[in-house]
Amino acid sequence: MKWLRRLVILIVLLVAVLGGRLFLGGHSDESAPGATSQVSAATLKDPALIARGKYLTTVGDCVSCHTEQGGADFAGGRILPTPFGNIPTPNITPDKATGLGDWRFEDFWRALHDGIGRHGEFLYPAFSYTSFTKVDRDDALAIFAYLQSLAPVHKPAKPLGLSFPYNVREGLAAWRALYFREGVYQPDPTKSAAWNRGAYLVQGLGHCNECHAARSAFGGTHALPLSGGRIPVQDWYAPDLSSRAHGGLQGWTEQDIVDLLKNGQAAKGAAFGPMAEVVASSTQYMHDDDLRAITIYLQSLPPRAAPAPAGPVPAATAMVNQGAKIYAASCADCHGKDGEGVAGVYPPLAGNSSVLDPSGLNAIRAVLLGGFPPTTAGNPRPYSMPPFAQKLSDADVAAVVSYIRHAWSNDAPAVHQRDVFKYRHTPIE
């Protein structure tokens, strides 16, 4: 069957290449690089605009993708792993040779809003332009002004780690036809200003849906927005964000959501893995009214369908009993014997979306890796969890995770030893 998929991909590509050529042909008019910009150099130097841009750049978390571990901020070089291969991020400091030094605002707008590079090439959607397209022109201008105000860093691009057919950028035409709708956010006049601000931030700059929705085999998101999904290759599960019935945040109050985004820890759970990074470099710096707006929007997400009952877990079995023993010996001191946690210190495990996620991924990895919630102004000296990778066997991790998914009010299916084996070897990028 593999050959069939390959054939389909090939045909799609051929059509796409032709279509892509036509599409790009239509773009070579006044927006071509080299033409003079409508935005004056003086505008870009306006300190008020730059200050606003700095804040918006933080909200968009541009720094976390566009900075390599230990590298200069915004100078690119971080490798983003995808099921199709590795995609390096470019340098977006204003260096003339290797960054955005020669870019006009029009070029930048086309990248952010249309996902098209300076030479007319399609950009890979590992760059969250599927969300950033909702950002309005004023905000994009402010971000551009801020990026252009940074000290230029000379750092050439790393080579693309994709092989045929994915290294053919024209092939993205088909992908775009399926998964990309270009367009600035349109306010809903029946909703409050705060709700609209929240929707604008969540759907646009905050690009929450890039992680918090399932991706298809082709890497697109057609799933219900913010309904939760697995982040491919990186192997984390970003939970459903509805706080109503059967939502991933069921029972979370406005304060809980604000606490998580601002402090990295809430009474209902702590941020870890990729979400810890999002909090550390972005949401902790958001203004209180923006955090509240995001919360108002998230709390308006509809209730979700009840999940199918977990069914007869290989429960009551030796596995769950073994898990209960491990829990009492190694976990209950911190998370409490009924999984209730300690407010502000240790997250509860009863009713925790990261314990109950459909894949079991987060709980397995949390147990293997342990760790600290991010340090934030509101939680500058967080408590931590020891990693259990070197202490518990695959079978024991599977047992304790199956136990916490099943104990108290929790009712999620057991996890398998082979999953633990697999995630034990997921690289931490």
Place this chain on the structure above:
Amino acid sequence: MNVRIGEVQTVEVGSSHRRGAGGAVLTAVLAILLAWLSPLRAAAPGDNAAPQVPDTLQQRIAACTSCHGVHGEGSPGSGFFPRLAGKPAGYLARQLMYFHDGLRKYAPMEYMVRSLSPAYMREIAEYFAAQQVPYQRSQVPHLPATTLQRGEQLVTQGDPALKVPACERCHGKSLTGVEPDIPGLVGLPYDYISSQLGSWRTGTRAAAAPDCMSEIANRLTPTDISAVAAWLATRQLPADTHALPAGSVTPPLVCGVLAGKGGDGT
């Protein structure tokens, strides 16, 4: 509360035992009473109460101590989880930053410190720097006497032919390190020393440029690495294992981590 105080009096008054035994009972009851009255207990409304969490750094860094030991004593024997106790704070804080920035590679450490602030890392480093725990003997492979002599030569005199300066010219005559940036070399296990020197050769450990330790590790042959590691691991510990005061050495090579100080040639 009154009832409990009454119990104490009953014990005291009604005791027909010898004074010593009565005293012991009294002490025990008082201890229970004190425990009952202590703030931790008082905060707990009932037996089902949430566990009490000490507000200490030691409790906060349970993750670190689960590998490195409560006092940073490290894992006995191999030192696979290295000792942190008593190493200079500046050195430890910098290592945490290096794991954060990927200059030093070890995935569990990188994940641990990924979203910690420099201020918190510094506080944690100071905790471990202040710990005092005795050093433990570690396993050393059986090596010929000539190899150990070679190790001694490298540590105390260096090898001009290989352009390797004597280790003690930076790590201090006592080899206990120098405040605030240079760690000691005595008391470290053979496996740890040889694997760290190996990491500098393979690039999984690095320090600010110019990385003097990387230069040195790359000038040593694998047999030399075994030799220094073995000689160092078999040293008797000096009575005072504290790092020497700042400024005790003049480094013969330029080291980025020493803010470029040193470099008066080998």
